[in-house]
Amino acid sequence: SNTLRIAVMPGDGIGTEVTAATLAVLEPLAKRHGIGLAFEELRAGAFCYRDTGTAMSEETFEKAAKADAILLGAMGWPEIRTPDGTEIAPQLDLRFRLGLYAGVRPFRALPGVPLALADPRAREIDFVILRESTEGLFFSRGRGTVTEDMAEETLRITRPTTERLARFSFGLARRRAARRGRKGTVTLVDKANVFRAFAFMRGIFAEVAAGFPDVAHGTHYVDAMALDLVRRPWAFDVLPTENMFGDILSDLGAGLVGGMGFAPSADIGDTHAVFQPAHGTAPDIAGKGIANPTATILSAAMMLDWLAERGAGQGFADAAAELEGAVDAAFADGLRTADIGGGDGTAAAAKAVARRIGAA
């Protein structure tokens, strides 16, 4: 079989640590499943900006765009900012420039990992926030106007992107339904009771929904969803939403299942995709070797799955499933990272997962 090229961007802070841990797991996994993965490390991020004056060079961007997939650690650093005071976040540029409209953020209760909610049904948490990642309020990034007395940003929602997001949502719900053996449900999260732009978004979702009669379809206001994610998160499946709403709700979701260390993500477009943990660079623990690599490892599993769907072959799908299973098994068997009060560091966590590859 042919070899797929993975652009690896470790980024800043713990980004470099969790990326190294993930590569250490991917190597034996690839060997075992006979899948060809060639990793090319690329430099980008806040320290790159500090040292070179650009957060991601055009050359780097082009190399990343040519790869079959991009695996990213985390980028940004509080003290390193752009002239307008915002942070260095080339991962946002990747989303915009590569048209990665579907920010897929799955939340699942891993065996053994302590959950935030008291209700035992929290063990059944298994939903996906689908954060539109190229427009919404983030359309305004770098475009906001500021005068002495007033600042404005623009939230933009377009029909083409919303149609794509809707189709992606229903397709994802259908695939999840097949895996889970029950009907899928797409719940659009908006604020259509107050804003025309969200009534517009609702209308487009309703149109697209008609083409997916096998998937249930509903809507929910974003404030009510914040409440329900605390009250009954086990009731939800696929939750598409606007960019800023998705940013907020996906951190909430992470809080439910153990924190950001357990929140993988994928930014997917029609031709490209970036896989990265939902967490940041964690300056407070960077360099200590205690960051939890689980979110990145699970992001890599999403990457293998995505490559399989795009025709890379069954070996990739098998590898993805085994990697997820190995993570579950490691935690079920007692792996406890520092973020959940345990003593296992980054390398130990990677080792615990790697050890379970091929063990089942």
Place this chain on the structure above:
Amino acid sequence: SNTLRIAVMPGDGIGTEVTAATLAVLEPLAKRHGIGLAFEELRAGAFCYRDTGTAMSEETFEKAAKADAILLGAMGWPEIRTPDGTEIAPQLDLRFRLGLYAGVRPFRALPGVPLALADPRAREIDFVILRESTEGLFFSRGRGTVTEDMAEETLRITRPTTERLARFSFGLARRRAARRGRKGTVTLVDKANVFRAFAFMRGIFAEVAAGFPDVAHGTHYVDAMALDLVRRPWAFDVLPTENMFGDILSDLGAGLVGGMGFAPSADIGDTHAVFQPAHGTAPDIAGKGIANPTATILSAAMMLDWLAERGAGQGFADAAAELEGAVDAAFADGLRTADIGGGDGTAAAAKAVARRIGAA
């Protein structure tokens, strides 16, 4: 002492039920503390819109504006909408027209009320979300532009409102600190890492903070705050934020302390104030007599407190404190409303609270 005039707008759905329950508690309370309250009931809301063509007549608005305070139930109804598809929400008009920039939404664990989080420290939850309520994304309400292919809304942040909100935040933190016997902390919740408008907001908060050296001051990104409200909500005190962010985070906060039935609120400006539960009209349970009136009763306590601060006299402050205490005592003694799985209806809950007035 003279009599203060309270405009009462029960609104729609359970709004009318929780308002009636609250008035039933306020009457004996006022008698006991010798405070004069004259209630004037005013009609507004979705059914008013359906029946009269306007959600709140100018005459009603003027009467409300002339009162010493406004007590509101809840307004809106899913099937009754404006021509552009958004819901009827005259409470938003009150916020805009009366300049009620400070949406005060306190969250406190009441004795005996089951909490969402497993961590026992959740019993110490005691924070306030201060939702700016006249601009931010809601500036765009009714102003969004929609074409065939695109919709846009504008988020606006102005210096004067932000300065007022900041002063209100620090003042509130100072008053809370005096009551709680510990230093107050204001944590601005924004997204300054991505948007200039929030960097602008941060700058103004920093300027105002300099005038309140006795109050600690920090900032937090809104996504990180959604995570931390799930992970360690007991660590926070006063959380000012943009309108849309505050809408989302305050429902999250309600989820932590038992649901919307326990979430009072006050929309306060420099000259007027509206007190209302943070919940909606709950069409699913409207008319059944089972709505939890606690949020409205606690909103009324906030009203008495606000009137006291504005010079109505110590009797009002005492009445506010006693009302809060009576609510706590009722739940500590076993009051269980339907929303937390109990059998006590709206009237029974009001009676349980009223019975504890004058009992301590």
